[in-house]
Amino acid sequence: MQLETRMQNERVVIAVKEERLDAHNSNELKERILRTLEEGGRRLVVDLSAVKFIDSSGLGALLSGYKNANQRSGSFILSGLQPRVRSMFELTRLNRVFEIYPGLEEALSGQGVG
Amino acid sequence: MQLETRMQNERVVIAVKEERLDAHNSNELKERILRTLEEGGRRLVVDLSAVKFIDSSGLGALLSGYKNANQRSGSFILSGLQPRVRSMFELTRLNRVFEIYPGLEEALSGQGVG
Amino acid sequence: MSVDIVVPNQTRYLRLIGNIAEQIAKELETSCYDQDTLAYHLNLVLTEAVANAIEYGDAKSPNHNVKVCLSIHDKDLRISVYDHGQGFDITSVPAPDLDKLEERGRGIFFIRNLMDTVAYHRSEGGNVLEMHKSLG
Amino acid sequence: MSVDIVVPNQTRYLRLIGNIAEQIAKELETSCYDQDTLAYHLNLVLTEAVANAIEYGDAKSPNHNVKVCLSIHDKDLRISVYDHGQGFDITSVPAPDLDKLEERGRGIFFIRNLMDTVAYHRSEGGNVLEMHKSLG
Numbered sequence: 139m140q141l142e143t144r145m146q147n148e149r150v151v152i153a154v155k156e157e158r159l160d161a162h163n164s165n166e167l168k169e170r171i172l173r174t175l176e177e178g179g180r181r182l183v184v185d186l187s188a189v190k191f192i193d194s195s196g197l198g199a200l201l202s203g204y205k206n207a208n209q210r211s212g213s214f215i216l217s218g219l220q221p222r223v224r225s226m227f228e229l230t231r232l233n234r235v236f237e238i239y240p241g242l243e244e245a246l247s248g249q250g251v252g
Numbered sequence: 253m254q255l256e257t258r259m260q261n262e263r264v265v266i267a268v269k270e271e272r273l274d275a276h277n278s279n280e281l282k283e284r285i286l287r288t289l290e291e292g293g294r295r296l297v298v299d300l301s302a303v304k305f306i307d308s309s310g311l312g313a314l315l316s317g318y319k320n321a322n323q324r325s326g327s328f329i330l331s332g333l334q335p336r337v338r339s340m341f342e343l344t345r346l347n348r349v350f351e352i353y354p355g356l357e358e359a360l361s362g363q364g365v366g
Numbered sequence: 367m368s369v370d371i372v373v374p375n376q377t378r379y380l381r382l383i384g385n386i387a388e389q390i391a392k393e394l395e396t397s398c399y400d401q402d403t404l405a406y407h408l409n410l411v412l413t414e415a416v417a418n419a420i421e422y423g424d425a426k427s428p429n430h431n432v433k434v435c436l437s438i439h440d441k442d443l444r445i446s447v448y449d450h451g452q453g454f455d456i457t458s459v460p461a462p463d464l465d466k467l468e469e470r471g472r473g474i475f476f477i478r479n480l481m482d483t484v485a486y487h488r489s490e491g492g493n494v495l496e497m498h499k500s501l502g
Numbered sequence: 503m504s505v506d507i508v509v510p511n512q513t514r515y516l517r518l519i520g521n522i523a524e525q526i527a528k529e530l531e532t533s534c535y536d537q538d539t540l541a542y543h544l545n546l547v548l549t550e551a552v553a554n555a556i557e558y559g560d561a562k563s564p565n566h567n568v569k570v571c572l573s574i575h576d577k578d579l580r581i582s583v584y585d586h587g588q589g590f591d592i593t594s595v596p597a598p599d600l601d602k603l604e605e606r607g608r609g610i611f612f613i614r615n616l617m618d619t620v621a622y623h624r625s626e627g628g629n630v631l632e633m634h635k636s637l638g
């Protein structure tokens with residue numbers, strides 16, 4: 139799975155460089171997020187701008203990240219959701235749970251974060 | 253089938269606005285070329301830059317245009333072949349038959365034409 | 367029109383199955399549905415159903431196959447996904463509590479939401495998830 | 503892995519079949535082949551074979567179907583295209599004279615060029631074009 143992790147504006151940005159986030163690769167994303175938290179990362183941004191398709195396991199991996207970041211008093215935000223990906227968050231009402239920014243730039247300059 | 257016909261630099265440009273030129277639509281291209289010739293068009297350019305896939309019937313439609321233009325002492329040139337489309341011309345050696353320009357601009361300013 | 371697909375029970379084939387579903391959606395004439403939305407929905411329904419067939423269907427035999435049948439006749443779309451596992455009672459799977467932040471349990475929810483009818487029963491020495499949607 | 507497709511014998515389905523072939527090509531592990539080139543070639547072979555099955559296969563019954571079977575096992579790709587026409591002797595189809603500017607007659611040429619073996623014979627109350635290619 140293509141995942142890019144980098145520091146930017148004192149956040150750890152994990153950019154998912156895959157068109158699909160599904161049961162084939164979502165576990166790898168979940169592990170990467172966990173490892174980032176274990177290594178001390180506290181302000182996480184997951185950039186989904188390349189993702190055209192997400193399934194229930196992809197949503198699950200993001201929820202896992204969200205919960206684990208909260209447990210550690212970290213922040214966990216999402217950016218760059220394409221419209222159809224966003225509609226899956228809406229169908230499951232997860233758009234009310236996650237802090238979601240249109241693009242990475244907004245996410246990095248976001249107020250009230252972490 | 254999406255075909256755009258327009259006059260440009262005293263040529264008739266027929267732009268194929270389809271990703272596939274196959275047995276489903278090649279006859280329509282063939283008819284359009286014939287009609288253009290019947291209506292007096294003599295210097296034809298077929299722009300294939302949007303075409304990602306061509307089959308034997310697509311090649312046949314272009315050959316029909318080539319032969320009919322020649323019969324009427326007209327010119328018939330092709331532009332904008334994508335690499336894989338071009339390789340079908342090579343496999344059938346039709347690249348030696350057709351006058352082919354990389355892009356429409358070159359085709360319109362081409363020397364020794366019509 | 368119908369398309370039958372048999373792939374090894376490995377998640378790497380989810381993409382192929384989902385993509386084929388999208389290609390089929392592109393050819394469907396629908397009045398009440400945006401074509402790209404329908405493509406996403408069919409992709410999702412198949413991805414969820416096949417992921418379950420892989421996860422719950424006989425993990426002991428890693429070389430087992432998963433079979434998917436898609437058919438469209440007169441605006442009736444039917445999808446069947448076969449597995450060789452223990453099976454389950456789909457009617458007893460509750461709708462997920464969307465306010466609880468469970469990591470799992472949204473697959474059947476998506477399928478029920480996006481298809482008109484969903485049933486699961488024994489078939490061909492295994493089980494089949496049968497789904498139907500009218501594109502009318 | 504295998505994919506079977508049944509579509510009405512209408513050329514508008516060539517695109518679907520060609521696109522499915524491209525999706526399958528994307529999943530194949532090939533050492534000796536560029537993936538996009540393989541995708542184009544499979545698309546072309548299927549487009550040509552199915553176009554022939556539609557054109558020469560029982561035009562009298564406009565509601566007839568065309569069946570295509572694709573399978574890959576151990577780097578062996580097999581494609582079968584069924585038709586319900588009069589049939590023909592493929593061994594007597596000559597290679598086209600590429601210097602003559604015939605509008606037709608390049609379909610079988612492409613198929614022979616891009617596949618390792620090609621055969622055509624009676625089958626299932628009709629005919630089948632069987633093609634094979636090693637992706638090894």
Ligand SMILES: Nc1ncnc2c1ncn2[C@@H]1O[C@H](COP(=O)(O)OP(=O)(O)O)[C@@H](O)[C@H]1O
Pocket residue numbers: 194414418419422423449451452453454459469470471472473474475
């Ligand atoms: N093909 C299947 N065979 C057996 N059990 C299944 C199958 N599909 C679904 N289930 C059961 O239904 C439950 C809900 O499935 P689903 O909504 O996809 O969520 P998840 O798979 O994430 O748990 C699963 O936890 C499983 O117990």
Ligand SMILES: Nc1ncnc2c1ncn2[C@@H]1O[C@H](COP(=O)(O)OP(=O)(O)O)[C@@H](O)[C@H]1O
Pocket residue numbers: 308550554555558559585587588589590595605606607608609610611
């Ligand atoms: N499925 C088929 N049934 C009967 N005849 C066929 C079939 N496929 C091909 N042929 C014969 O083989 C010839 C060559 O086919 P092809 O190379 O595809 O060229 P084209 O179809 O353009 O003539 C056709 O003209 C036809 O006579």
